[in-house]
Amino acid sequence: MLLWLTGCKQPLEPRVVNNHYTLEECKEELLEAEDYSQGESIDKIVVVKKERKMYLYKEGKVQNTLPVSLGKNPIGHKQQQGDNRTPEGEFWISRKLCSPQYFRSLCISYPRPEDKVSAARRGVNPGGAVTLHGQPTWNADGKGDSYTLSKNWTQGCVAVTNSAMKELWYAVREGVPIIIR
Template sequence: MAVSLFAYTKVMARIGSGSPPADAPPEQRADLIRVYKSERRMVLFRGDAAISTYQISLGSAADAGPKHREGDEKTPEGRYEIDWRNPKSVAHLSLHISYPNPNERHEAEVNGYPPGGSIMIHGLPNGWGLLGEAHRLWDWTDGCIAVTDAEMRDIWARVPDHTPIDIMP
C-alpha cells in the first residue's frame, strides 16, 4: 500500500498543477501577507484592510520556534518577500518565500550548518487535492505554509512578486 501511494505521488508530481490562474484585478491584489503561526492563519492585506483569510498548515515542528537550519521542519519567522513563483511545483502551485535572509544565512554559516531554503506557500501535493480542508488537521510540511488547492489559486492570483510577508510566532 505505501509503495502504491509513493508511486502515485511521484507520477502526479511529474504531471504538475495545470495552468495557473490569471492575475486578479489590481484593486483585489494584496500588498502584504501576514502569517500568525500560533493561530494557523494567513491574512492578505491591501493597505490596512484584510482582503482574504486562510486557515493553514505549517512545518511539522512549527511550534518549536523559528527555522534555523535545513531539515528542522520549522516555519521561519520574520519579514520576507515573495520572490518567485513555481507553476510546475510538486504541490499545487507555489510562491517562494525569501528565507533565508542574509542574517539567517550568516548565523547558519557561523554555526556550521546549512540554513535550508525552498520555503513556499503552496497547495496540496499534486494528486492529493481531494484531501481539501482535511490537511489542516495536522502540520505536515517541511516548513512551508500549506492551503487547499482552491485557496492556492486565489492566493496566486492576488499576490504579486515582491509582496512582503510577515511570519509571526
C-alpha cells in the same frame, strides 16, 4: 473561498498525471497572472503560526483569513535545513513557481542574509526553498483538505488548499511582503 477577485479567468482544475501535477496549464497561468494582478490584489500577507492562520491585507485592511498548515516542527524560527520549522520574520514573495508536487507555489525570500550568517556561525546549512504552496497530489481534488489543514505536515513551508492557492496565484504579485510570526 476568496472573494476579492472579480472578472478573472478561473484556472483549470488541478490535473495529476503519474503522481505529478501537470505544468502546461500552470505555465500559461504564470504568464496571465501578472496581467490579472494589476487589478484587485493583496498587498501584504501575515501568517500567525500559533493560530495556524494567514491574514490577507489590502490597503491595511484584512480581506480574508485562511487556515494553514506549517512545518512539522512549528515552534520557533527555522534554524537549519531539515529542522521542519517554518521561518519567522519579515520576508517577501520572491517569485511564482509551478510545482509538480504541490500545485502552485509562491516562493518566500528565506534565507535572508542574517539567516545565512547565523547558520554559518553554527556550521549548518540554513535551508531554503520555503514556499507558500498548495496541496500534495493525493489531495488534488480537495477532498482531504480538512485532514491536511488539521495537521502541520510540511518541511517548513506554509500550505493552503488548492482552491485558496488558485486565487492567491492571481492576487499576489512578486514583492508582496509576508510576515511570519
